[in-house]
Amino acid sequence: MTPIKLSGDAFQIGEAHGRALGAQIRGFLDDDLCRLNRIFYQRTSLADLRETITRYGEAISRDTPALFDEIRGLAAGAEIGIEESLLLQVRREVMGYNRVPTGGDCTTLCRKQSKHSVLAQTIDLNGDLDDHMMILDITHPSSGRRVLVLSFVGLLGYLGMNSDGLAIGLNLVLGGTWCLGLPPYLAIRHLLDTCSDVETCIDGLSRLHLASSRALTICDRRSAVTVELLEGKMAVASGAELVHTNHFLNRDFAAADAINPFARNSSVRRLVACRERLQQLGTAATSKDYMEIFCHEPIRVRGNGDIRRERTVGTVIMSPEDGIMHVRRGDPALASTQTFHLHA
Template structure:
């Protein structure tokens, strides 16, 4: 499976235009396929006009907090030849879908490690529904006036899903559910802002604490020296820095302050526990100097890798990613990672 690679440089609007221009035809097809495939997932069909009031509220929140990214969304619309409302919908699909809009059996397993005798690494499975592996892009961002470059994994015009920057900061994420989503900055855009703005885990956490996010997530952050995970819930942030300098996270809260608000179903918790245990055991067995292919071998195994069950509404592993922040490299296997060749991108 091929991955579209996009180089985008300049001011925010120019970056958006470059991004949109490269994937204009696929974006148009994606928008026309059941309204970004949302109508393949929901019980009742949605329409763009009925979503416009909600989009407007989110757009105002994002523009107030992250004006550069709002400009980039406008540029994306121009480059792709779509409306700005459509470009905003591409950023807000997960918020529109909600945390419990469809059944789940997996939703990303992430781990990171900074070990003596080996390179820092952040790795994860990317579990999504809606056949999003057909719409994977990797975007290299070089913003004018910025001291750093950014490399992100993207789906269908999304400004960022996860990624790393040239300062050696890598960020991955997991869905966690607290049942209290609201207008604000979507976590995907927050990650992009952190990669644009921070050169280390500590700088990223300081910036993250000042953002008003829309929905619950866990973010795994790794630089050359430190691994933390930052759980977000209803405007609150809890950061855990493991003493062993490695961490594993799936889709249930780990911080005691947040565990009582976890709204994961019992079935989903079984999957999350199993993936957490398998990733913990597998990571412990990997040598400190293990390379990307050895990490992929772990990510490709069940239960970490979620198989395609032929149902568009069910999440499955649509990519596996190994980030090497010190080397500035993203190693990607798009689609089912058991069937894909590794592609390497450098920031």
């Protein structure tokens, strides 16, 4: 993967992004509507989704107007319609968790040490999306902040870190009623663009109206937390070592957990295995040691050829103080590591 380097105001960043990846973006949209019609059991179309997409756009514009300008720029640069540009951002929300049964989605760990912190995770998704993984290297001239984002074609946010030493990872958790609001992927990008530490991230999240439930793991130079988000409520847990998979860990939120029994068993197994393997690592562990955690079952989720089933499509190890991101695209046991430098 070659990082897409972007700079300017919001519209300019989106426009440059669209120009750089226009052919791939248009190809993804033409691929059974971002592969949604290979995942859904009942076909849909852009016309069917237009009203819903428009209302998501209104929510994005309200909470994060700069990102809405970037979405407009993406449409202009890629030579696509605004509805198509929005669909790339809200694709996961359109999928929901009732229409498409979820079997598992990401294992995240964070270790906070005095001189070196690590935030790392698998990326487990359906849709065979490893071929569309990308790296955005964004500079905001107005603030001087740089942001390194791992995402997928046409999607402005997913996970990443910034030049303040802030890193954010995520896990899908299922609960509550998903609504027309700000997609969590864009919320993460917004936090990386605007925040410098855990405290400002938590404050920022309290001001956003998220469309769907998630768990975010957030690490800065001083502290680390996991924030579970459910229908406008937050549960925050801090610690020197944090592990999260796909079921709620907060007791109050657990009662609303909508994960199916099969997926919950997988989530619990991955949580236990990751905690055990993390505890076995010494304080001198390297990025290769952390990557090795993700190369073995049950944390590594193999594909079975079914595009509807989640599998590990990528793995990332972030060292936010050093501005270093190690990425394996595809099955981590088979892929090679690429390294990206925020401060290069």
